[in-house]
Amino acid sequence: MQRRLFLQGMLGVVAATRLPASTLLPLMLNGCQREPLLPGTLLSACDDARGNHFVASIQPDGSLGFQIPVPLRAHDSCASKQRDRALFFARRPGRQIYVVDLHERLLIQTIDAEPGRHFYGHGVISADGQWLFTTEQIYATGQGMIGVYRMSQPIRRETEFSSHGMDPHQLQWLSDGETLVIANGGILTHPDQNRENLNPDTMQPALTYVRVRDGALLESHQPPHHQMSLHHLDVSAQDQVVVGVQHQGALTDAVALVGSHRRGSDMQWWMADELTQLRMQQYTASVAVDANGGQAVVSCPRGNGIAVWDMQTGQLINMLDIADAAGVRRQPQQSGWVGTNGAGALVRIDSSGTATALQTLRQYPLRWDNHATLI
Amino acid sequence: MKPRFVRKSRYEKKNRYVRKKMQLLLLIVALLSLAACNDDMTPGQRWLATTTEQIRQGYQQLSAQTRAQQQMADAFCQQPDAQGLQTMQAAWRESMASWQHMQWLRMGPIAQDNDDWKLQFWPDKKNILQRKMQDILEGSEPVSADSLVHASVVVQGFSAQELLLFDPQFATVEKFAGRQCDLLRASTTLTARVGQKLADAWQDETWLKRWVAPTATQAGLTPAHVRNGEILDALLAQIERIKNDKLGEPMGLKTRDKKPNGYFAESWRSENSLANLQNNLLAVQQLIRPAQGYGLFQYLKDSQQQALADEMVIKLDNAQQALQQIHPPLTSAVTDAAQQPALQNAHRALGELATFCKQKLAPALGLTLGFNSNDGD
Numbered sequence: 006m007q008r009r010l011f012l013q014g015m016l017g018v019v020a021a022t023r024l025p026a027s028t029l030l031p032l033m034l035n036g037c038q039r040e041p042l043l044p045g046t047l048l049s050a051c052d053d054a055r056g057n058h059f060v061a062s063i064q065p066d067g068s069l070g071f072q073i074p075v076p077l078r079a080h081d082s083c084a085s086k087q088r089d090r091a092l093f094f095a096r097r098p099g100r101q102i103y104v105v106d107l108h109e110r111l112l113i114q115t116i117d118a119e120p121g122r123h124f125y126g127h128g129v130i131s132a133d134g135q136w137l138f139t140t141e142q143i144y145a146t147g148q149g150m151i152g153v154y155r156m157s158q159p160i161r162r163e164t165e166f167s168s169h170g171m172d173p174h175q176l177q178w179l180s181d182g183e184t185l186v187i188a189n190g191g192i193l194t195h196p197d198q199n200r201e202n203l204n205p206d207t208m209q210p211a212l213t214y215v216r217v218r219d220g221a222l223l224e225s226h227q228p229p230h231h232q233m234s235l236h237h238l239d240v241s242a243q244d245q246v247v248v249g250v251q252h253q254g255a256l257t258d259a260v261a262l263v264g265s266h267r268r269g270s271d272m273q274w275w276m277a278d279e280l281t282q283l284r285m286q287q288y289t290a291s292v293a294v295d296a297n298g299g300q301a302v303v304s305c306p307r308g309n310g311i312a313v314w315d316m317q318t319g320q321l322i323n324m325l326d327i328a329d330a331a332g333v334r335r336q337p338q339q340s341g342w343v344g345t346n347g348a349g350a351l352v353r354i355d356s357s358g359t360a361t362a363l364q365t366l367r368q369y370p371l372r373w374d375n376h377a378t379l380i
Numbered sequence: 381m382k383p384r385f386v387r388k389s390r391y392e393k394k395n396r397y398v399r400k401k402m403q404l405l406l407l408i409v410a411l412l413s414l415a416a417c418n419d420d421m422t423p424g425q426r427w428l429a430t431t432t433e434q435i436r437q438g439y440q441q442l443s444a445q446t447r448a449q450q451q452m453a454d455a456f457c458q459q460p461d462a463q464g465l466q467t468m469q470a471a472w473r474e475s476m477a478s479w480q481h482m483q484w485l486r487m488g489p490i491a492q493d494n495d496d497w498k499l500q501f502w503p504d505k506k507n508i509l510q511r512k513m514q515d516i517l518e519g520s521e522p523v524s525a526d527s528l529v530h531a532s533v534v535v536q537g538f539s540a541q542e543l544l545l546f547d548p549q550f551a552t553v554e555k556f557a558g559r560q561c562d563l564l565r566a567s568t569t570l571t572a573r574v575g576q577k578l579a580d581a582w583q584d585e586t587w588l589k590r591w592v593a594p595t596a597t598q599a600g601l602t603p604a605h606v607r608n609g610e611i612l613d614a615l616l617a618q619i620e621r622i623k624n625d626k627l628g629e630p631m632g633l634k635t636r637d638k639k640p641n642g643y644f645a646e647s648w649r650s651e652n653s654l655a656n657l658q659n660n661l662l663a664v665q666q667l668i669r670p671a672q673g674y675g676l677f678q679y680l681k682d683s684q685q686q687a688l689a690d691e692m693v694i695k696l697d698n699a700q701q702a703l704q705q706i707h708p709p710l711t712s713a714v715t716d717a718a719q720q721p722a723l724q725n726a727h728r729a730l731g732e733l734a735t736f737c738k739q740k741l742a743p744a745l746g747l748t749l750g751f752n753s754n755d756g757d
Contacts, residue, residue, distance in 0.1 A: 052751065055743040080757055096757050126757055174757075205636065236757070255505045257534075279532060280494040309491060328487060328610060329751070348609060349748045368606060372751050 042107050042380075046070060048091050049332055049345055050079030050374040059371070060093040060103050060112075063351060067367045071110035075103050080126025081175065081376035085156060086134025088380050092160075094139065096374070097174075098123040098196040102139070104160060107380075114159045119152070121145055123196055126376075127175045130156060131217075132182040138217065140173035140187065141165070147193045149173035151185065151215065166220030170211040174236040175292075179214070179244050179268075184223065186246050187213045188235040192253065205253055210235045212248055212266060226272045230260050237291060237376075239335075241298030244268065245316060249289035249303050262289050263303055263314060275319040277312065284308040284324065290375040293333040293342050300356050302342050304330035306375070311344060311354060313361050325363040327352060332377025345373035408432050408588060423674075423682045424604040428592065430673030431611055434666065438482045439579040445471075445478040446575035449541075450568040457561035460553050468564075469545050469650070475571070476538055476652060480659035484618035487610060488591065489581035495574050499537045502646055503625060509539055510547075516563060523562040525569035537574075540567050546650040609747035615664055616737045616749060622660050623730035626653070630714045631723055642711030651709035661700050668692065680744075688744050695733045702726035 045065035051072075052058055058078045062070035080096035084107070093103040100123045104114035118124055121143055128139035137154040149168035155161050168176075170189025177186055191210030193203040202208075208231050214223040228235065232253040240246050250262045261274035262285050276282065286307035294301045294316060303312045311330050313322040329347030333354070336342060342354040349369040355362045408429050421429065449471040456464040479499055490496050501509060512534045516523060528536060544550050544564050556564070581587055593603040624634065625646075630653075632640040645653040668676045680689035705722040706713050713719040742749045 054746060054748050056739065201636075203636070256503055257501075257506065257508055280497055283497045283533070284494050309487065326491060328613070347749075347751050348606075348613065370746070370748055372748055375757060 042088060044338075044380070046107075046380050047334075047343060047345075047351070048082040048084065048093070048378040048380060049376065050082065050093055050096075051369075051371040052078065052374070053371055060091070060105060061371065062091070062107075062110075063367075063369075067351065069369065071105065072371075073103075073105060073110070073112050075101075075112070077101055078374070079103060080374055081128070082378045083128055083130055084378060084380040085130060086132075091378075091380070092128060092130075092137065094124050094126045094128050096126045097200065098142075098144070098194065099126065100124065100196075102128070102160075116154070116160055116162075119162065119165075122150065122152070124152075125172070125174050129176055129178060129185070132178070136163075136217075138176060138185060140168060140176055142172065142194075144195050147171050149187075149189055151176070151187070151217075151220075153217075166215070166217075167222075169213040169215060169222040169225060171209060172234070175238050177238055177240045177246075179240060180242060183217055185215050185217055186238065186240060187215060188238045188248055189213055190234040190236050190251070191231070192234055202253055205232065208232055208234065208253065212238075212246065212264075212272065214268060224268060226266060228261075228264065228272070229274065230254065230258070232258075233260055235264075237289065239292045239294045239301065241294045241316065242296070243298045245294070245298055247292050247294055247301040247303075247314070247316065249292045250287075251289065252287035254287070256287055257283070258287070260287070262287065262305075263292075263301075263312070265316065265319060273319055275314055275321070277321040277324075281308075281312070281321060281324050284310065285312070290331060291333040291344075291377070293335045295335050295340065295342070295356075296337070302333045302344075302354055302356075304333050304344065304375070306330050306347065311363065313354070313356050322356065322359055323361040325354065325361060327363060331373045331375050334377050334379045337379065343377065343379065345377050347372050349373065407585060408592060422602070422604065423679045424602065424608050426674040427676055427679040428604045428607055428611075430670055430675060431608075431667060432588070432591065433673060434670060435482070435485060435488075436579075436582045438478070438485075438663075439575070439582050442475075442478040442482055443572070443575035443579035445475040446568070446572040449475045450565075450572040453561075453565050453568040457556065457565055460556035460561060462553055465545070465551065465553060465556070472538070472541055472545050473650070473652060473655070476542075476647065476650075476656070477659050479538060480656045481663045483660060484614055484663055486614060486617070489578055489587065494533075495578065497533045497537075498574050499571060501534045501537060501539045503629065503644065504534075504539065505644060507643075509534055509543055513540060513543055513550075513563070517559055523559060523566050525566045525573070528563070528566040529570055535563075536567060536570050538571065541571070542647060542649050542652075605747070608745070609742075609749065611667075612737065612742060612745070612747050613749050615667065616734060616742075618660060619664070619730060619734045619737065622657055623727060623734060626657055626660075627710075627723070627727055627730065630710060631727065632714070633727070640714035642709075642714050645710045645714070648709075648711045651711060653710035654703065654706060654708045657703050658700070661696065661703065665696055665700070668696065683745070685744055688740060692736065692741060695729075695736045699726070699729040699733045702729040 043065045047063040051061050058075050059072050060075055060079050061072040064070045077095040077099040079093040082093045084091045091105045091107055095101045100118040102116040106113045122141045125140040130137050135156055139152040141150045141152045149170050150165045151168050153164045155163050168187050172190035172192045174188045174190050189211045191208040212226045234251045234253055235248050236251050238248040246266045248264045252260050261276050263275045265273045285305045288307045290304040290306050292303050301314045301316050306329050309328045310324045312324050327346050331347050332345040333342050344352045349371045350365050351367040353364045452471045456468050630642055630645040632638045647653050677689045702725045
């Protein structure tokens with residue numbers, strides 16, 4: 006099998022020639038693009054070996070798409086509904102969002118945070134494609150906010166509402182399209198104090214559900230230990246939320262690093278065996294549930310692995326070895342996930358029942374940041 | 381034909397060992413040469429070959445030392461006495477030195493079963509160790525290696541042995557009369573088993589093939605290049621662990637109140653903390669300038685990076701010298717006002733070494749370091 010086709014298969018995409026004409030038409034009309042944007046393109050922030058920051062894409066065949074230099078280290082990303090723009094969010098306490106035209110492969114807009122606010126590296130777009138929601142902090146007060154932006158040309162800030170917690174990180178939609186679930190880390194930081202945890206003894210992490218129509222708090226749940234900082238999450242089609250923890254307490258505290266929740270019920274906390282817990286070093290990064298809500302993968306950069314969990318039982322199925330694991334993202338058209346790591350690898354993760362496997366697809370001379378987006 | 385029970389002579393055994401060693405060395409060289417598609421190894425491949433050989437020797441040493449410690453524990457427990465306890469303490473320090481020498485490598489066979497945690501449970505800021513050891517000593521179930529292997533890793537490795545051999549609450553001849561000796565023997569047996577397993581794993585040809593040709597690559601990145609990046613990453617992680625966890629934590633630099641606490645030092649019970657640090661840096665030094673073979677220093681020189689090679693050696697030497705200026709034990713040094721300049725100086729020198737690796741060394745070699753593990757979000 007040709008390498009190109011093999012990689013396309015791994016990433017779960019179809020060749021350009023098999024795309025419906027309606028998909029190709031707008032791309033062909035735009036005479037400036039170098040290649041049409043294919044489903045299965047991966048977005049990720051990255052650094053090069055010299056520490057320069059970039060926002061980048063990987064084509065479905067594994068080749069690098071764009072690699073655009075940016076002033077700040079970016080973290081997570083998302084794409085507009087029309088897949089014509091990609092947004093990369095500066096990592097905490099960054100104050101910029103980079104907007105890339107996916108046809109021209111050019112940085113077309115840099116959104117600066119409002120005065121007195123910074124971003125947390127995450128954002129999502131509404132189902133109708135009209136609105137962008139980002140996690141932010143008013144750093145004079147430590148209040149967590151959700152910034153609301155209109156997805157116009159250019160993107161404009163409209164309003165904001167409370168995240169109902171401190172230190173909001175990743176946020177995601179429930180299936181109703183009008184409720185956001187937000188991982189509030191509970192850590193007080195200030196841009197002048199270099200990401201230092203300023204309230205280790207009084208942290209109040211919380212998983213909050215907020216109605217975007219009016220910003221109303223629908224539910225809030227606290228983890229059992231006040232230092233279990235909730236950072237990242239994903240939501241299944243059945244609205245089961247899986248959340249990853251970065252514990253700020255002792256390395257040997259016996260605390261869960263992954264939790265699960267459905268609205269209207271108590272949170273469930275998933276513990277691995279002692280050695281795997283120790284291996285994770287109280288730190289998880291990306292979370293991705295599979296398409297049918299059966300299994301979730303959680304990257305563990307400090308544990309040099311990706312943990313595969315059974316979402317129904319909360320049991321650890323396997324810990325797959327990969328140095329400095331970073332982004333994980335489920336494949337929309339088929340089973341399994343794609344992942345990246347800090348040493349430049351692109352991998353495919355497969356899991357069925359208790360059989361799990363990780364395969365390296367490509368290696369790049371780049372350091373992928375903690376999150377990846379498949380579009 | 382010799383009867384099976386006849387022991388082979390030492391000469392025969394040594395000869396067989398040397399032959400086996402040569403075969404494996406040739407295998408590593410052959411594998412790396414194949415990867416290069418020609419007979420001449422690149423500087424990167426030569427560094428990887430030497431590093432691989434050093435790893436194999438390091439685990440052989442760990443295996444030998446932990447086996448010797450186990451045998452001494454068996455002998456000591458026949459009739460515990462004061463001299464025997466001192467011998468055991470010395471054996472523990474030797475074994476710990478061999479582990480500290482290999483502690484930087486947290487990938488490969490040691491990562492597969494989390495053997496690093498089995499060898500050493502640390503850090504332990506809440507002193508979980510003492511509580512769990514006390515529970516076992518006060519229990520009634522027989523203690524053996526086969527039972528201890530199913531217990532928490534907290535009580536299995538060097539930290540557990542250190543508590544038994546050095547903590548004044550435990551380390552008396554009288555205490556070793558009964559159950560405590562069973563625990564010591566069980567623990568040293570498990571440690572020796574892990575040491576043997578790691579040494580064997582690095583003799584395994586299948587693993588060595590994977591080690592020298594690790595992953596899929598793209599044009600411009602050889603397998604050796606990828607692996608060397610991982611090795612440099614591991615070395616950098618160890619330097620940062622020394623700076624932040626082994627030195628910075630007891631100095632109080634990781635807490636908001638900046639209050640020093642000697643009990644946060646590694647191996648505080650045996651007052652071996654500074655010896656551990658020196659062994660950690662000695663391991664780095666030997667990977668840079670090995671007594672035999674091709675080190676990172678030569679690699680840089682052959683890559684027309686002489687100035688960088690010299691700077692690397694100076695930075696490492698500064699850190700080693702700075703550590704020597706701290707008067708042991710580290711446990712009390714961190715709260716001694718007179719020693720603060722030496723501690724700060726060592727911390728700074730280690731920071732400069734880490735920064736050099738990140739900002740100059742890796743870019744100059746074109747090696748990609750991971751970064752989410754230490755600096756994610």
